[in-house]
Amino acid sequence: METLPESEQGTHITMATSETIPESGPVHPSGGTVYTTPYVAPAHGSVGLGERPEKFNGKDFKRWQQKMLFYLTTLNLARFLQEDAPDLGENPDRQTVAAVDAWKHSDFLCKKYILNGLDNALYNVYSPMVNAKALWESLERKYKTEDAGSKKFVVGKFLDFKMVDSKTVISQVQEF
Numbered sequence: 001m002e003t004l005p006e007s008e009q010g011t012h013i014t015m016a017t018s019e020t021i022p023e024s025g026p027v028h029p030s031g032g033t034v035y036t037t038p039y040v041a042p043a044h045g046s047v048g049l050g051e052r053p054e055k056f057n058g059k060d061f062k063r064w065q066q067k068m069l070f071y072l073t074t075l076n077l078a079r080f081l082q083e084d085a086p087d088l089g090e091n092p093d094r095q096t097v098a099a100v101d102a103w104k105h106s107d108f109l110c111k112k113y114i115l116n117g118l119d120n121a122l123y124n125v126y127s128p129m130v131n132a133k134a135l136w137e138s139l140e141r142k143y144k145t146e147d148a149g150s151k152k153f154v155v156g157k158f159l160d161f162k163m164v165d166s167k168t169v170i171s172q173v174q175e176f
């Protein structure tokens with residue numbers, strides 16, 4: 001096994017988090033130090049731009065919601081869509097205050113990711129929401145009922161459709 005020159009021994013491996021870890025290679029059974037190639041760790045929580053859902057403009061809410069939920073899940077933020085902020089209690093200690101602050105920060109990020117997934121006109125309407133859960137529930141109330149109403153209308157038209165003999169089948173299908 002080939003060993004590195006004395007001047008290159010003890011080099012550092014740089015990680016994506018800007019931390020440096022001194023290289024302490026394992027000892028090979030023959031007695032020499034084993035050197036590995038530097039490893040660049042992916043940044044925690046990094047998600048490719050291709051995974052970000054398109055902006056929601058008021059149409060196809062259910063599809064957008066599923067894509068946004070997956071996106072938030074990859075960022076480990078989906079739980080903030082269902083959780084309320086933890087209470088500090090009567091006499092909070094430093095650990096409790098730190099945990100509540102961390103929760104509020106993550107909730108803030110979740111809310112901003114959702115808002116950034118909205119069209120500009122919708123962003124202005126929903127930006128005053130206090131937290132991610134309230135924002136998510138408000139979007140659901142507004143757009144799930146609209147989707148359900150429009151689907152009921154289409155299904156109703158489908159069920160009421162009747163073919164007539166005086167028109168061609170193709171023209172009736174196109175009209176439908």
